[in-house]
Amino acid sequence: MYMPKSRKSIAIDMDHVIADIEYQMIDWYHKKHGVLVEREALKGLPEGAAFPEREKVRQLLYEPGFFREARVIPGAQEAVVKLWNDFDIYIVSAAMEFPLSLHEKYEWLKEHFPFIGWKNIIFCGDKSVVDTDFMVDDHLKNLNYCKGRGIMYTASHNMAIDYDVRVNDWSEALQYLYSNH
Template sequence: MKRIAIDMDEVITDAIGRFAEWYKRDYNIEFTEEQLISKKFEDLILPEHAGLPRKYAFHDDFFKDLTIMPGSQEVIRDLHEKYEIFITTAAMEFPNSLLPKLKWLKDHFPYISWTNIVFCGDKSIINADYLIDDNVKHFKRFIGQGVLFTSGHNLNVDWDVRVNNWQEVRAMLL
């Protein structure tokens, strides 16, 4: 059975939406959906707030109750019937994210065993046929095929295999 490794943030969870929600809460500045999907979040915020997204990500509640990316549950459920699925998140950078991410996965993807959830730093350790991720840095030493999941921060990144949503993942892998 082939293996698919799937990133969490900006692939199955909407972390950018949380950044925008908290930024509006703290500074009363709201971004449109078009802005959020067409630019890096860091490029949207005021220059004096540089570094704020990183600060948010270290907050204990940041990764709690993130919105799920449309279509991800259904497509991953179908992929799970044909492939061995691993959720692989570079969570070690934000250690406070470990428990909230684990709970989130249990709530939204209960059929994925805890043995198939990998909290790591360098994703090159993952032995899979495909890695669906929003950051090409994780493909550099990955032995399988990197599949870039489009996000505002990677629109100008050149990568051969790219999907824009979960329906395109379905079309590619099912």
């Protein structure tokens, strides 16, 4: 027998939304190649474009520990805990492209978001299969196929993209989600 959903659902991306991959790229590039790229230099440019050798930035994504050691985006933990009480939350990451990221992202979630169980974690190659009421993501390619309401989370690489619902931090995300609950 079909039972209607009682709570709305949210798909939350990991990279650039709850995990600070921008900082990780800057930090690891600096440690490996001796060049410090300022975070301000990333604003409005495609991912990796502000670095002297873009292919070397991409190689970092294949390095052991890169995803596991990422910082948490400020306010993300508190916001997701709050949302957890009122929505069905799913962490959704297109992790298949970077094989090491699967285990590392799972371990990272267990450390920083221990209340999210394995049934609420979706690692995929294509987010168009995700069917939630809302999707918080930093990439237009994912939001374009969102079956519910897409919410663009601002990251340096998407600042020049025009999207009708954009949030700049987790405080704004909470405000939008609860006002459209």
